[in-house]
Amino acid sequence: MVASVPSGHVYVRHIAPEDGSGPLRLPDPRPRGVAAASQQWWPPVMLEADWVEQHDFDVFHLHFGFDARTVAELEDLVAALRRRGKPLVLTVHDLRNPHHQDRAAHDAQLDVLVPAADALVTLTPGAAAEIRARWGREALVVPHPHVVPFETMRRTAAMREVRSRGAREREFRVGLHVKSLRAGMHPHPLVPVLVDAVRDLPGAVLQVNGHRDVLEPGGARYDAALAEALRDHAARGEIDLHVHDFLDDDALWAYLSSLDVSVLPYRFGTHSGWMEACRDLGTAVIAPSCGYYADQGPVLSYGHDERGLDAAGLVDAVRAAYSGHVEPGPTVEERRIQRAQVAAAHDALYRSLTGGQQ
Missing domain, CATH: 3.40.50.2000 (Glycogen Phosphorylase B;)
Known part of the structure; x- marks a missing residue:
């Protein structure tokens, strides 16, 4: 069972097998004070240390949403995961936060999460090289899956x-x-x-x-x-x-x-x-x-x-x-094959961290 943060994001949905198989991902908890009918889920409740202490899962996989958390709150999150013996996977989507004029806050958050992660994933070789240069960590490169149905x-x-x-x-x-x-x-x-x-x-x-x-x-x-x-x-x-x-x-x-x-x-x-x-x-x-x-x-x-x-x-x-000097986009079949490969890569990573248990 994987606590994906957030599980409802299209990227997270599409790193899972198309047929719905693969590890179970917990649904995004509703933020406090938000009506059940609301589509709001931000900031992710799973990032609270108390939530980690009170819920069962095998792997904690963080993608997005931590920009709403302070460095101290992220340190508390990591400490809670350590106390419970739960592996942390971090997919590094953003090495520079596109919403922040100044990079200092995002850099400080990454300085907590990247060294603490049990495994790192990113989308490109260039990003993996930057992660290696900045933190001395190796990241598994898994391409971005399709977005459109x-x-x-x-x-x-x-x-x-x-x-x-x-x-x-x-x-x-x-x-x-x-x-x-x-x-x-x-x-x-x-x-x-x-x-x-x-x-x-x-x-x-x-x-x-x-x-x-x-x-x-x-x-x-x-x-x-x-x-x-x-x-x-x-x-x-x-x-x-x-x-x-x-x-x-x-x-x-x-x-x-x-x-x-x-x-x-x-x-x-x-x-x-x-x-x-x-x-x-x-x-x-x-x-x-x-x-x-x-x-x-x-x-x-x-x-x-x-x-x-x-x-x-x-x-x-x-x-x-x-002039038409562009490469054609991927076909549906190519994206289907890629999605299966992306899902298999994540499944293998989770199993490597849990001794095959999910």
Whole structure:
């Protein structure tokens, strides 16, 4: 029995076998004071030392959610696991927290968890190398599984096949999504570069999607400079601007599959579930040089990090996507095989830590 934190995240659901076999994962406990009908589960209750002391499980596998905990609380968690003799597995998704402007807090949390873990997992060789350099620990590299449901992948692939038979006069859509701006996102300098790049490509359209809380006055994260710039470009017919609330999964898959290429505007980060969803749906990805996105899967890369933007590299990446110089996304069958392999790797890891008992 595995206490996965959190068990309801799509990544955690998809590292389990498709047929529902494999180790039992405990459901996410409801946070105190939250109604049963609510979808809220954050911050994960399993991260409380008291929860560890009071519940039965064989392995504690931490993925996300510890950014809501202090260093002292994480030390208490580790101590509780030690007292109960429960192995700790940590999947290092983020070596730099994309929500934090300053890296110090996340680094301090990792300095507790990485040395204490009985086993480490990460998604790319590059991240494993950084873990080795920073902490002298070896991490098992297991690739990111699919994000989009297989049936949606199948339908989207069929629709793309039909569209591919059309003439080049169809639109070529370049997407930039600014959603609820994370600290690691910096779309501001990308917008004029993309406008100029797309202007030179016949039939190309630059579509910018953003959440109301960022692009409308009164929003909790309203960015006046970005909103004004996007409205000006839209008024001149240079971008197709879509302002909306949070998209549910079906709307998100429909949106991503309508794009030919999605540009990731990150200036720091590590890995990306958004990128995997794009790949599932056959949408090419233009990813920045920061983090380990190019390690994670086939992308078109451009220079972008906290030091600045390589505008020429971004233009080259857009042109390459337009010219079709991209690797095709994985098929449903390839993702199915990968999911089985990912699940088997986790099962073997758990068994190695529990003497074969789960």
